[in-house]
Amino acid sequence: MxxxxxxxxxxxxxxxxxxxxxxxxxxxxxxxxxxxxxxxxxxxxxxxxxxxxxxxxxxxxxxxxxxxxxxxxxxxxxxxxxxxxxxxxxxxxxxxxxxxxxxxxxxxxxxxxxxxxxxxxxxxxxxxxxxxxxxxxxxxxxxxxxxxxxxxxxxxxxxxxxxxxxxxxxxxxxxxxxxxxxxxxxxxxxxxxxxxSTERISEGEKLNLVVCGSNRTLKSSISKRILQQTDRRSDAELHGRQISLVELPALFNTQLSEEEVMRQALRCVSLCHPGVHVFLLIIPNAPLNNEDKAEMEEIQRIFSSRIIKHIMILIMQNSEHQTELNEETQSVIESFGGRHLVFGPKTQVSTLMKKIEHMLKENRGEVFSTETFLEAQMKKLLQFEEMEKKIHSFETHLLAKAPTKMSSSKKSGKL
Missing domain, CATH: 3.40.50.300 (P-loop containing nucleotide triphosphate hydrolases)
Structure with missing residues (x-):
């Protein structure tokens, strides 16, 4: 048997x-x-x-x-x-x-x-x-x-x-x-x-991409690869799709006020009507430096968790030799939802476009709009106000108890 x-x-x-x-x-x-x-x-x-x-x-x-x-x-x-x-x-x-x-x-x-x-x-x-x-x-x-x-x-x-x-x-x-x-x-x-039927209606819509990250050189490089242009904001037709591309300036900048950072982020989204389909987050295929890490934290803080479903990470590689991604890079990829592409010198833009089209299918054409951005800011404001109320209530509670403690100390002869 x-x-x-x-x-x-x-x-x-x-x-x-x-x-x-x-x-x-x-x-x-x-x-x-x-x-x-x-x-x-x-x-x-x-x-x-x-x-x-x-x-x-x-x-x-x-x-x-x-x-x-x-x-x-x-x-x-x-x-x-x-x-x-x-x-x-x-x-x-x-x-x-x-x-x-x-x-x-x-x-x-x-x-x-x-x-x-x-x-x-x-x-x-x-x-x-x-x-x-x-x-x-x-x-x-x-x-x-x-x-x-x-x-x-x-x-x-x-x-x-x-x-x-x-x-x-x-x-x-x-x-x-x-x-x-x-x-x-x-x-x-x-x-x-x-x-x-729904896809036929949206075929003529422009595909809005935002390139972000801390490294301006890497962002410019991918922008040129996608559109073969050097303008900060460019429109072109690529693989049968009309594309609008915006480069987001680095948000983690000690010289910028919080108000200016918010203005930059909002302006970036508002340039993409009716909203951003995909944020391309560019990182190097190397150990991340402090600026890279701080920029990613700032992107999540400013745009909120709602950005995750619209993020694709592009890992820029200097050679075609595929190296195993380090643990830190893998962790970053997972924290942003798992979508990524290792982009080498000979990687075809059509490969990126296929991944983007797959994202659009997953998100059913949904965009990250100015309304989404403002709703996220309003939610953070309400959470901040709620926290302030709790702190104020806690302080009031402590102050109310303070005289009682002082009175008890005096009665017992302790100063």
Whole structure:
């Protein structure tokens, strides 16, 4: 009798669909998996986002749908959202994650969850698991039934939880399905027809690129490579696309005031109507210096986490000899969402354009607009004001207690 062998199945991109009821909760779990603030907790609940990153040594793509498990959405909304999830996970998801709470799981929830899952495929339960984000006070029988339908795959997310433990559960699902993704042909085909119609409308739109980074020479070099021009802002047609390119001056500059830095950033975005499709962040293929690091921190601070889905990192290389990226550069790539390209002297611009077109597809043509920029600044201002209120309240509390302490000291004869 021939011996049995067990082969480890490895897939290149691990595609995960995250389903839930709350933008805040879905964003938190998505960020936990990617180890970076990739998902914005203030996006509208009907927006389905796709963001890539790394978890341990795996490239992970998360398609985040924070309203699909809400029981009050219509059948039409379910159909449209499922189609979008399938399209963004093309050719199909490896894992579907249900975010459920012990105290918010009723018979109605169970029926709704099953309706949503079966909208993907009849075989969906082979690819599905449950994540709960709270410690249960008592057992919920309905939740247990859902978990049992998912082959008892359940991960309880606590403060001590590790993303690596969760990755192992994802990998187990992949192994059980022999590396095969969930096939959802009907939903994918329906959404593709609608998506093609949308793409035809936007074909004539200009592609707006912003080149950023601390090194002006590297930024000028990539600008020339893309447009073969030296103007600070240039329009040209490239690979069938009308392109507008803006170079963002280095924001980390001790000679510039905070007001001037904000003005430079806002001006850059406002030059790109209706908004920026892709920010090309240029870094050298060498150990990063303090200016490089400070500039990247400033970009994240000024533009907020909302910029991550629009960032591609270009690693400029002096020779065609491919060298392994150092750990620091890999960490930078992951913190900005995982999209990158090593750009050598002979790298074709068409290679960059293919990656950019793929980004546009992932982002469904969404742009980083002046409204996005201003909303991010308003959010930071409100957070600052809230912090000031807390500090003032704390100071008032301390001052109110101070006389009591002094009085007690005098009574006891202590000065």
């Amino acid at each position: 021939p011996g049995l062998s067990c082969e480890l199945i490895i897939v290149s991109d691990l595609r995960i669909v995250l389903l839930g009821k709350s933008v805040l909760e879905n964003s938190g779990v998505g960020n936990f998996i990617l180890g970076a603030p990739a998902f914005d907790s203030e996006v509208p609940p009907d927006v389905v986002e796709r963001i890539g990153g790394r978890l341990k040594d795996r490239h992970v793509i998360i398609i985040n749908s924070p309203q699909l498990l809400q029981t009050n959405i219509s059948d039409h909304q379910i159909t449209q959202t499922v189609r979008e999830c399938v399209y963004l996970s093309d050719p199909g998801p490896h894992v579907i994650v249900l975010l459920l709470k012990h105290d918010q799981c009723s018979t109605e929830d169970q029926q709704h969850v099953e309706k949503v899952l079966l909208s993907f495929s009849e075989r969906v339960f082979q690819h599905t698991m449950v994540i709960s984000t709270q410690e249960p006070t008592e057992t919920n029988d309905i939740l247990q039934k859902i978990i049992q339908k998912c082959a008892n795959r359940h991960f309880s997310l606590q403060r001590s939880s590790s993303p690596h433990d969760l990755l192992q559960m994802f990998e187990d699902i992949v192994q059980m399905n022999v590396g095969q993704h969930l096939v959802c042909a009907e939903a994918s085909q329906s959404f593709n027809i609608e998506q093609q």
